[in-house]
Amino acid sequence: MRTYITEQPAITLTGIHVRTTNAEEAGPNRRLPKLWETYFQSQITSQTPTINSHLIYALYTNYESDASGAYTTLIGHQVAGDKLLDEDKFHTVEVPASKYMVFTTEKGPVYEVVAQAWGNIWAYFKESKEVRAYTGDYELYDAGNLDPEQTQLQIFIAIK
Numbered sequence: 001m002r003t004y005i006t007e008q009p010a011i012t013l014t015g016i017h018v019r020t021t022n023a024e025e026a027g028p029n030r031r032l033p034k035l036w037e038t039y040f041q042s043q044i045t046s047q048t049p050t051i052n053s054h055l056i057y058a059l060y061t062n063y064e065s066d067a068s069g070a071y072t073t074l075i076g077h078q079v080a081g082d083k084l085l086d087e088d089k090f091h092t093v094e095v096p097a098s099k100y101m102v103f104t105t106e107k108g109p110v111y112e113v114v115a116q117a118w119g120n121i122w123a124y125f126k127e128s129k130e131v132r133a134y135t136g137d138y139e140l141y142d143a144g145n146l147d148p149e150q151t152q153l154q155i156f157i158a159i160k
Contacts, residue, residue: 015076050077058139095136100156110151133158
């Protein structure tokens with residue numbers, strides 16, 4: 001996995017969300033696969049004004065503590081302008097400007113690539129001089145080139 005550090009401005013994302021934990025996602029009651037299924041059925045880009053609608057964000061935010069606590073995952077897109085959206089259907093989150101360590105995965109089946117990347121990220125931060133900020137981390141997918149069997153994505157981890 002390749003890495004680099006970058007500064008990113010604040011962005012506003014809108015999409016569908018769920019509250020979960022890593023322990024829950026490792027067990028039989030996983031919520032994230034259902035969230036992805038619901039996202040693909042939602043047709044969000046036809047219902048909301050978005051920027052770069054081909055970019056799909058999987059945001060991890062509202063951390064209870066660290067990687068072992070509860071967090072909210074939102075799957076969606078960057079909002080175009082400040083138009084209010086249907087709050088009953090979609091959730092909107094402001095991701096603060098931050099310094100990020102960006103991890104670029106190898107290509108492979110999406111579920112394998114993502115799981116392996118997060119395992120590598122957790123291991124990296126156990127030994128790293130960089131410290132996670134837990135203000136909002138996200139996976140960035142390019143739907144224009146999305147092949148579930150040959151997925152490559154970037155994971156942005158907010159650091160202090």
